[in-house]
Amino acid sequence: MTTAQIENRPAVWEGNVFTGAWEQPGGGARDVIEPASGERLTRVGIANAQDIAAAARAAAAAQPAWLALAPRERAAILLRAADHLAAHAESYAALVARETGGILPKGQHEVREAALMLQVAASLLHSPNGVVLPSQPGRLSYARRVPLGVVGVISPFNFPLILSMRSVAPALAVGNAVVLKPDPQTPVSGGFLIARAFEEAGLPKGVLQVLPGGGDAGEAMCSDPNIHMIAFTGSTGVGRKVAELAGRHLKKVALELGGKNSLIILEDADVERAVNNIAWGAYLHQGQICMATGRVIVRQELAADLTRRLAAKANQLGVGDPHKSPVALGPLINERQRAQVHAIVQDSVREGAVLEAGGTYERLFYRPTVLSGVRANMRVYREEVFGPVASVISVKSDDEAIAVANDTEYGLAAAVISRSVGRAMALGERLRFGLVHINDQTVNDEVINPFGGRGASGNGTSMGGPADLEEYTQWRWVTIKDEAPVYPF
16 A cells, blocks of 8 residues: 555645655656555655755745744644644544554554644733843833744654654744755655645745755754754763754754663552553553653562562564554664674673563564562663663662662653552652653653653753744843933943
8 A cells, every 4th residue: 555545536646745746856756665564655855964954945945934923823824734733633543553563453542642732822812921021111021932944844753753753843833944954764754744734735835844864964954054943852972962063053952862760669559550561661552652652660569569560561562564453562663673682681691680581582573571680780770762662770768769769860650659659759759851640651742731851862852832932932031212312421
């Protein structure tokens, strides 16, 4: 089944990028391959550095007129884009699932949340965006938020529609133009569905540019003088390079990076409920989520029973092509990622971890894996796996649990499960993470919440909800007098 068949219309992106019109770029074209089947889904244009420069110039030229539109007009366009996603939800969800290797409910979730993001962004246009400041008599002094100009968005492959839209929608809402570079492995989900929605919604030409590309295109965005901010979601290694290059050009940078996330299970927890939470947090979308539950830190009183039940759960979960059968896990995104996951598992077993379940694969399908006896010297303890691997670490006390959870350069998500909410909340206060969940697992996002990590998980910025107005604008101070004063010289 081709992309055109899924959408039941000609694939306007076939060989193209989106600049307000569908055009062939200078960087050529490449096939988009479905991870589960290895089959070609479609073929898209690939941007080079020159394409990025042209897009940035066009976006900068289009931005003033976009900002000049009345807030209600901009909001109406965002709401029409949301309606477009809702109207095509079934076909778009199938496409997202197939392009990302996800199960259909994952595709449905992405489309549903992306539409909500557009609605939330539209609401920004009906909210106060400034303050009146105290000043001397006869002078009005106020500060207001104003757009940055052109925002460059670089998004990843794992949840491409959500992770592109969470920057595109609010950046456009507050009056910026956007140049979006989705991952070339998922350019339709991460870019072209958004382009189609805004094209149908009547967004003025040039305000949104969607150009899949490789590292050269990303570097061009970070150094282009017409792009004033980079919003990057991806690996910590690439994020460091983005920050360095963009910082050299004095751009604002928002980094949402990797995670080594811990779920603490106290001895009073319901074991079966805890296992259910671990499996969801560790194995959802094959563990290819920055918030995935990588470390399971469990009080030693429960460790043996919980490990046994978790291994049984992992062995029961179906793995395969989600398009052909109802399974819990689909494929990893590519062979390089599968090799990385397997190497971490094998190295950790050689270092003394016990393989309780999984640790095997067929093509890109990696079995959900449980490792016990995990210690601080092991790769699986330190590194983000980005695969379906749960590491069980037994601890003797609450203090040890906190020490282990905080023993990481990352700082994205953490969670605590206990029958005592007060005790769990007290532990949560000691966790050095941007997202903390009490009586839940680590994979949570509700769109309207500030989302951001610390340390190697990000540079302390937050996206989503009340954080968006601050993220995609800057303060402007304005003073007004009835007439110019006379100064002493």
